[in-house]
Amino acid sequence: MFPKSLTGIAALFLIAKCGVALTPKMQTVKDISVGVGEQLPSGWIGLGARSQAMGGTLAASTIDGTSLFANPAQLTSVRRTEILGSLVASRIRGTADTGNPATRSELSATGTALNSLVVSAPYPVYRGGFTFALGYARPSDYGQRMNRTGIVVLQGQTFRQSDILRQEGGLSHYAMGFGVEVAPTTSMGLSLRWQHGSVDVRRDVTLVAQGMALPDSLVGRYRQHNSIDGLGVVLGTHTVLPAGFQMGLSVSTPTRYTLDGTWGDEYHEAIGANVYHYDYLENKLKYKIRGPWEFGAGLTWTTYALTLATDVWYADWQQARFDGSPYGATSGIDPDTFFETRYRSSLRWHIGGELLVPVVNTYVRAGYWTGSEPFRGPLLDSGEALTTAGPSRAYSFGAGWLIDRVFALDVAVVFRTGRMETAQSVEKTGDRRFSVSAAFRM
Amino acid sequence: MNSTPRDRRSLAGLLVLGSLSLYGCYTVLSHPQLAPRQQITENGTVVETDQCASCHTQSDLWSFHHRGWYSHYNSYFYNQYDPLFFRSRWYGDSYFYGRWVSYRYSPWWYYPGSRTGAWHPELPAVGRGQMRDSVNRVDPRDSFVGLPGYGPGPMPSFPRSALPLNTGMAGSPATSRVTRDSTSADRGSAAEGRPVRIEPRNDAPAPLPVSQQPVQQPAATKSAEKPQESEDQEQTGEQSRGRGDARNRPSGSQSR
Numbered sequence: 001m002f003p004k005s006l007t008g009i010a011a012l013f014l015i016a017k018c019g020v021a022l023t024p025k026m027q028t029v030k031d032i033s034v035g036v037g038e039q040l041p042s043g044w045i046g047l048g049a050r051s052q053a054m055g056g057t058l059a060a061s062t063i064d065g066t067s068l069f070a071n072p073a074q075l076t077s078v079r080r081t082e083i084l085g086s087l088v089a090s091r092i093r094g095t096a097d098t099g100n101p102a103t104r105s106e107l108s109a110t111g112t113a114l115n116s117l118v119v120s121a122p123y124p125v126y127r128g129g130f131t132f133a134l135g136y137a138r139p140s141d142y143g144q145r146m147n148r149t150g151i152v153v154l155q156g157q158t159f160r161q162s163d164i165l166r167q168e169g170g171l172s173h174y175a176m177g178f179g180v181e182v183a184p185t186t187s188m189g190l191s192l193r194w195q196h197g198s199v200d201v202r203r204d205v206t207l208v209a210q211g212m213a214l215p216d217s218l219v220g221r222y223r224q225h226n227s228i229d230g231l232g233v234v235l236g237t238h239t240v241l242p243a244g245f246q247m248g249l250s251v252s253t254p255t256r257y258t259l260d261g262t263w264g265d266e267y268h269e270a271i272g273a274n275v276y277h278y279d280y281l282e283n284k285l286k287y288k289i290r291g292p293w294e295f296g297a298g299l300t301w302t303t304y305a306l307t308l309a310t311d312v313w314y315a316d317w318q319q320a321r322f323d324g325s326p327y328g329a330t331s332g333i334d335p336d337t338f339f340e341t342r343y344r345s346s347l348r349w350h351i352g353g354e355l356l357v358p359v360v361n362t363y364v365r366a367g368y369w370t371g372s373e374p375f376r377g378p379l380l381d382s383g384e385a386l387t388t389a390g391p392s393r394a395y396s397f398g399a400g401w402l403i404d405r406v407f408a409l410d411v412a413v414v415f416r417t418g419r420m421e422t423a424q425s426v427e428k429t430g431d432r433r434f435s436v437s438a439a440f441r442m
Numbered sequence: 443m444n445s446t447p448r449d450r451r452s453l454a455g456l457l458v459l460g461s462l463s464l465y466g467c468y469t470v471l472s473h474p475q476l477a478p479r480q481q482i483t484e485n486g487t488v489v490e491t492d493q494c495a496s497c498h499t500q501s502d503l504w505s506f507h508h509r510g511w512y513s514h515y516n517s518y519f520y521n522q523y524d525p526l527f528f529r530s531r532w533y534g535d536s537y538f539y540g541r542w543v544s545y546r547y548s549p550w551w552y553y554p555g556s557r558t559g560a561w562h563p564e565l566p567a568v569g570r571g572q573m574r575d576s577v578n579r580v581d582p583r584d585s586f587v588g589l590p591g592y593g594p595g596p597m598p599s600f601p602r603s604a605l606p607l608n609t610g611m612a613g614s615p616a617t618s619r620v621t622r623d624s625t626s627a628d629r630g631s632a633a634e635g636r637p638v639r640i641e642p643r644n645d646a647p648a649p650l651p652v653s654q655q656p657v658q659q660p661a662a663t664k665s666a667e668k669p670q671e672s673e674d675q676e677q678t679g680e681q682s683r684g685r686g687d688a689r690n691r692p693s694g695s696q697s698r
Contacts, residue, residue: 125470
């Protein structure tokens with residue numbers, strides 16, 4: 001497929017998610033995916049400024065309409081008709097140390113998106129609590145920027161590389177549900193959640209062979225667009241325990257995602273005195289994935305002005321399955337073991353707190369969370385991962401005010417970092433997000 | 443969205459399971475009908491309380507609200523001062539209570555509590571855009587603000603008197619005494635011989651359930667403990683300003 005001198009380029013390009021045609025030297029690099037796994041659950045950012053400021057805790061500490069998406073049982077804590085909206089302004093930055101000697105490159109971008117919009121309506125009750133809610137949220141996004149520029153050695157050949165990745169998109173959650181008190185200290189909730197969104201991936205690669213009078217080169221671009229739909233149910237319970245503790249449990253049933261997308265690449269090779277051009281060839285894909293169960297548990301302790309909360313969220317993505325594999329019989333990819341070998345369980349820990357400062361009547365908040373992404377990346381035949389992704393970590397701070405007893409304003413800033421190593425490059429992400437939530441209770 | 447029969451079966455199963463789990467749950471959307479001829483007098487006094495006791499308990503005469511800082515085991519109502527910050531009044535207007543509790547915990551179908559501890563409609567002069575909880579206000583710092591989550595909830599299906607029901611259980615509030623209405627009997631009214639409840643003074647707020655009594659009672663609340671003179675007033679038709687206002691309004695008119 002590729003000239004021998006450019007097998008390394010081809011290999012790199014394949015790692016860039018192309019995936020089907022493999023050069024003879026890269027037969028050991030099996031079944032580079034088209035990015036299925038990377039496009040579903042990554043980029044968690046949280047819901048609402050209050051929760052984000054408290055380290056993303058949601059399972060037992062939510063007191064507003066955002067609980068519709070995480071633990072609808074907590075909707076019963078909303079006692080007045082509430083309209084809540086959140087906006088997130090983000091600055092994402094990717095830094096890559098590539099090559100030998102390592103060269104550091106950086107790429108950043110900014111964006112603004114609606115994070116949540118929820119209407120909660122408590123039904124008047126004689127005893128207990130019963131609250132409906134309907135809303136939209138975008139708890140995760142796919143924003144990523146990375147620029148890998150430097151001298152790399154591929155298949156024994158030295159190249160100067162410029163590899164720029166841009167990823168945009170998000171998965172919006174539309175949900176409706178309710179929470180009801182089933183005992184003086186216990187409530188239950190259920191919400192039906194429809195996810196809809198899309199992701200666009202652009203990757204532009206330039207490789208120029210070094211040490212040649214007329215250097216071989218490749219200029220290529222890769223494009224991918226996926227539309228994603230998913231349907232699932234969230235069940236939750238919330239219990240008031242003695243001594244100021246509260247406990248929340250949440251279970252999300254396996255979401256059935258339908259992916260409808262296109263991908264293709266176009267490249268331009270210069271080999272010796274010859275130039276070859278390959279037109280853009282678009283491929284279509286449509287398939288389904290049944291995601292895993294997701295479990296969340298939280299504990300909150302409240303005393304006077306202080307609230308401390310912690311959450312843990314778990315999903316075993318090795319249990320995910322294709323329902324209509326995107327890979328043909330000739331691809332060499334076994335869809336039955338795809339998720340077993342390329343995915344892992346993901347675990348997120350959250351901890352946070354808020355303190356009401358007297359006199360100025362301001363809540364100050366801080367938190368921290370860490371979590372691992374489920375996608376391990378492509379594997380060698382030996383089972384060795386080409387990519388080693390470290391856990392994401394985030395620190396958050398925020399404040400909240402109540403204005404005229406009916407209007408609450410919360411702000412948060414979240415600093416998130418991540419690290420991933422692939423071959424000779426070390427990639428670091430550093431995101432900074434500002435969130436503002438405004439809630440009006442009638 | 444394409445959904446398979448398996449999807450639909452799963453969804454239906456969840457809905458059935460959810461419905462079953464809610465059957466007989468704690469939340470009561472409306473108060474059960476009571477047969478007036480058998481169980482209450484014309485002025486709303488409950489005389490047969492067996493059915494009430496099947497739902498109500500001594501500590502749970504009213505709606506119990508689901509909130510983190512209050513439970514049967516740990517009531518911060520009894521703690522007037524926050525030890526974390528210079529013994530600031532936690533329930534003072536400048537700290538938490540008056541400002542945040544109304545926002546977070548007071549249901550919209552309740553009237554906000556007044557500073558005297560009674561439940562009545564918010565004063566017309568205190569509306570949006572006006573100073574209500576400003577830290578610069580002088581008077582509210584040591585005044586008592588109505589407790590959240592304490593109130594009648596949606597209207598029962600008939601007018602009832604203002605005070606907590608006498609459930610017939612040991613330790614029931616003494617404010618719900620049942621006695622003979624000699625005044626009515628003297629007049630030969632239709633209520634002759636029927637027991638009626640002695641009401642407190644109309645200008646006195648209703649006492650709180652025992653489990654929710656604040657430590658520091660306001661002056662107005664203390665006045666409710668004075669000898670009652672309401673036996674002569676209960677037939678006058680005078681509208682009370684206390685919690686009874688809300689409870690005696692026609693059904694469906696309780697919203698703000």
